[in-house]
Amino acid sequence: MAANSILHSERVGRFAAPHRRAGSRLYAWMALAAALIIFAGFARTFYLRSSFGAPPLSALLVVHGIVMTGWFVLFFVQVWLVGVGRTDLHRRVGVVGMIVAVLVLCVGVAAAIDAGRRGVSPPSGIVTPLTSVDVKPQLSSMVAKVHIQDGQFVKAGDLLITLDSRTDEANVAKARAQLAKDNAALADAQRQLARAQQLLAQKFISQGALDTAQALVDAQSAAVLADQAAIDAARVALSYARITAPVAGRAGAVSVSAGSAVQANLSTLVTITQLDPIAVAFSLPQRNLPDALAALGVSLAIDDFGTGYSSLAYLKKFPISKLKIDRAFVMGLPADEGDRAIVGATIAMAQALKLSVVAEGVETDAQRDFLQGLHCEAFQGFLCSPGLAAEDFDKLYATLPKS
Numbered sequence: 001m002a003a004n005s006i007l008h009s010e011r012v013g014r015f016a017a018p019h020r021r022a023g024s025r026l027y028a029w030m031a032l033a034a035a036l037i038i039f040a041g042f043a044r045t046f047y048l049r050s051s052f053g054a055p056p057l058s059a060l061l062v063v064h065g066i067v068m069t070g071w072f073v074l075f076f077v078q079v080w081l082v083g084v085g086r087t088d089l090h091r092r093v094g095v096v097g098m099i100v101a102v103l104v105l106c107v108g109v110a111a112a113i114d115a116g117r118r119g120v121s122p123p124s125g126i127v128t129p130l131t132s133v134d135v136k137p138q139l140s141s142m143v144a145k146v147h148i149q150d151g152q153f154v155k156a157g158d159l160l161i162t163l164d165s166r167t168d169e170a171n172v173a174k175a176r177a178q179l180a181k182d183n184a185a186l187a188d189a190q191r192q193l194a195r196a197q198q199l200l201a202q203k204f205i206s207q208g209a210l211d212t213a214q215a216l217v218d219a220q221s222a223a224v225l226a227d228q229a230a231i232d233a234a235r236v237a238l239s240y241a242r243i244t245a246p247v248a249g250r251a252g253a254v255s256v257s258a259g260s261a262v263q264a265n266l267s268t269l270v271t272i273t274q275l276d277p278i279a280v281a282f283s284l285p286q287r288n289l290p291d292a293l294a295a296l297g298v299s300l301a302i303d304d305f306g307t308g309y310s311s312l313a314y315l316k317k318f319p320i321s322k323l324k325i326d327r328a329f330v331m332g333l334p335a336d337e338g339d340r341a342i343v344g345a346t347i348a349m350a351q352a353l354k355l356s357v358v359a360e361g362v363e364t365d366a367q368r369d370f371l372q373g374l375h376c377e378a379f380q381g382f383l384c385s386p387g388l389a390a391e392d393f394d395k396l397y398a399t400l401p402k403s
Contacts, residue, residue: 165241179227186220249274327361334370
């Protein structure tokens, strides 16, 4: 019995060894595939963020992704070592895996803290068109021709769709013919009125006959005016057969084709979306506002610097390009020693920070000369000019020297 058991165990061992080797190969391929998938996903995210203008990933996030990839590789290597029966190497790799796992945890915590400090938040931008217009027909007719395609960009006034205008063209021709007929009748009525006036002067007819001739002329004149209005109305109806773009933009899906029947003010032929300009709205933390303003090329000037809520911290937080010294420090120049010190220090600080300076409330030549001696770039106040209307300001600006 003992010999049979030993023989059975050897047979089982022989049969199990190939299975372990096959399993180890499978686990090795799984480890390699998992590492490649993780690395490819991380590389794709980094590429998309850098290619489309998103802020690049921080160094800690990059390190965290690399360490995570290494940890997954070690995990599947451990599984593979178990499959091949290398328990000695399994223990050593397990120790390394524990160290890497602790490193993953530490780097992840550091990356989260860094992300909070940077104010990283998920993108929440909303891009909406300026306006969208549903183009509908003004009359019930048949579509004769479609001049645009789906997604085509059009300008205001471009021809979009032409409706069947044969009936409206016939109405215009009919109204013109009626006008010509009534003009002829009016001319005949005017001749009869002139003849009646001559006969009345010679006392061949009565006043009543003249009044009748005048009434006929008035009636024909009214008929001519009505014919002209009918022609205008027919032309307006004919113009509705040419449907043009009310605004510039991108045409959506065209819902009709040649031969389609449309109803007045009911059938939407196409929707035009005005994309230029577009309204863009982004939500971002307040601490990211300075970076956003700088990216947009926006520069700021601090008014009444040195008083109120103005602070030196603004010079660091925001993209400041100009300081305006409050008039409270300019009024005492050049006699007041304190004002001289404050203004001089402010101008020196601005020059060190490469900021331009404007002095407010300059009213005397002495104040201007003192500021000029400190290399103040510009001033405003009554010495230059009092408040002016727009027209007067244009005239004054034309006389100023160009820098």
